[in-house]
Amino acid sequence: MKIRDAYTIVTSPGRNFVTLKIVTDEGIYGIGDATLNGREMAVVAYLEEHVIPALIGRDPQRIEDIWHYLYRGAYWRRGPVTMSAIGAVDLALWDIKAKAAGMPLYQLLGGKSRERVMTYAHCTGKDIDACLEEVEAHVKQGYRAVRVQAGVPGIPTIYGVAKKEGERYEPADSDLPAEHVWSTEKYLNHVPKLFAAVRERFGDDLHVLHDVHHRLTPIEAARLGKAVEPYHLFWLEDCVPAENQEGFRLIRQHTTTPLAVGEVFNSIHDYRELLENQWIDYIRTPLAHGGGITHMRRVADLAGLYHVRTGFHGPTDLSPVCLGAAIHFDTWVPNFGIQEYMPHETVTDEVFPHDYRFEDGHFLVGETPGHGVDIDEAAAAKYPYRRASLPVNRLEDGTLWHW
Numbered sequence: 001m002k003i004r005d006a007y008t009i010v011t012s013p014g015r016n017f018v019t020l021k022i023v024t025d026e027g028i029y030g031i032g033d034a035t036l037n038g039r040e041m042a043v044v045a046y047l048e049e050h051v052i053p054a055l056i057g058r059d060p061q062r063i064e065d066i067w068h069y070l071y072r073g074a075y076w077r078r079g080p081v082t083m084s085a086i087g088a089v090d091l092a093l094w095d096i097k098a099k100a101a102g103m104p105l106y107q108l109l110g111g112k113s114r115e116r117v118m119t120y121a122h123c124t125g126k127d128i129d130a131c132l133e134e135v136e137a138h139v140k141q142g143y144r145a146v147r148v149q150a151g152v153p154g155i156p157t158i159y160g161v162a163k164k165e166g167e168r169y170e171p172a173d174s175d176l177p178a179e180h181v182w183s184t185e186k187y188l189n190h191v192p193k194l195f196a197a198v199r200e201r202f203g204d205d206l207h208v209l210h211d212v213h214h215r216l217t218p219i220e221a222a223r224l225g226k227a228v229e230p231y232h233l234f235w236l237e238d239c240v241p242a243e244n245q246e247g248f249r250l251i252r253q254h255t256t257t258p259l260a261v262g263e264v265f266n267s268i269h270d271y272r273e274l275l276e277n278q279w280i281d282y283i284r285t286p287l288a289h290g291g292g293i294t295h296m297r298r299v300a301d302l303a304g305l306y307h308v309r310t311g312f313h314g315p316t317d318l319s320p321v322c323l324g325a326a327i328h329f330d331t332w333v334p335n336f337g338i339q340e341y342m343p344h345e346t347v348t349d350e351v352f353p354h355d356y357r358f359e360d361g362h363f364l365v366g367e368t369p370g371h372g373v374d375i376d377e378a379a380a381a382k383y384p385y386r387r388a389s390l391p392v393n394r395l396e397d398g399t400l401w402h403w
């Protein structure tokens with residue numbers, strides 16, 4: 001088998017997505033997700049200029065060799081653009097291999113380790129009461145786990161909360177980055193009240209998660225982790241920007257609240273100190289950004305040595321292709337924890353037909369050979385790309401902060 005053709009498809013059904021399609025001389029094709037929110041066209045350029053020309057004529061079954069050719073063979077390694085491009089190729093090649101074998105992807109990975117994949121939903125509200133209503137609605141739908149984010153008095157726009165009532169939360173909401181204002185003091189004083197209210201109304205069994213979205217310093221994160229211990233969170237996510245892995249030593253010294261990290265990581269090397277020192281509890285890198293299945297299963301295996309489990313990133317800015325592949329991975333991986341789930345818009349699902357199903361707070365993997373997600377190219381062509389940027393954050397005095 002040889003790769004005959006490969007091309008990118010950029011479409012915006014509800015939001016921007018980049019898909020890589022790899023076509024073989026035997027008629028089998030595979031698709032991979034190459035979406036990097038707010039940086040879509042950088043990945044397209046990397047694929048078209050540097051990756052696709054080098055793929056033509058290769059044997060698509062040699063996934064390992066192609067991965068190392070694109071990673072080790074490129075003098076300039078790592079980084080979100082490179083690793084998303086490699087991730088897209090890798091997902092497409094696993095799709096081809098599984099189709100050629102006539103197997104759903106999870107079988108090729110090693111078979112089922114579980115019957116269904118637990119997800120967590122996003123529950124948000126302009127204030128605590130509105131957030132509790134969202135939790136109530138999701139619990140009624142069968143969710144066992146919810147991420148709670150509520151507006152903070154005195155902070156006009158905050159991560160995770162829709163700008164207007166009844167609207168969906170979409171972070172990449174403007175042509176150029178919108179400017180938000182952040183106050184650590186207001187946030188830290190308010191947010192423990194949210195978890196207290198959730199536990200009081202919903203009891204102890206519900207899994208409760210929260211995303212700090214990189215905004216604290218290690219000692220502030222330690223304070224928050226300690227303050228919320230009575231509400232036993234499932235995890236506290238991205239409590240600090242994680243370039244300085246050593247910062248987690250300090251957080252860990254102070255709190256037993258479980259920590260999730262890694263949605264902006266793309267390499268096993270980003271995790272090494274965190275895992276080897278047992279400073280974190282969940283890894284978050286999605287397959288599409290972490291060099292695909294070939295690389296992320298190495299990260300998951302390393303994590304497993306330290307009792308760390310997976311909790312893959314699953315926002316709407318990853319396409320159903322990434323989500324579909326993740327559901328196969330989650331069904332197989334021995335140290336699975338949870339899968340994030342933000343439902344895609346109907347129009348997105350129409351462009352990306354898929355066989356995974358959602359039921360009672362869980363995903364059920366499909367049995368179609370491959371990863372079970374396709375792209376309707378005629379439908380995709382109806383939605384042209386439009387530039388959309390993630391916001392930036394400033395402190396109240398104007399200092400640029402982490403978003």
Ligand SMILES: O=C(O)C(=O)C[C@H](O)[C@H](O)CO
Nearest residue numbers: 037171211263314315317340
């Ligand atoms: O889903 C999450 O946990 C996120 O933090 C979502 C990110 O803000 C989003 O994917 C950025 O593109």
Ligand SMILES: [Mg+2]
Nearest residue numbers: 211237238263
């Ligand atoms: Mg997050």
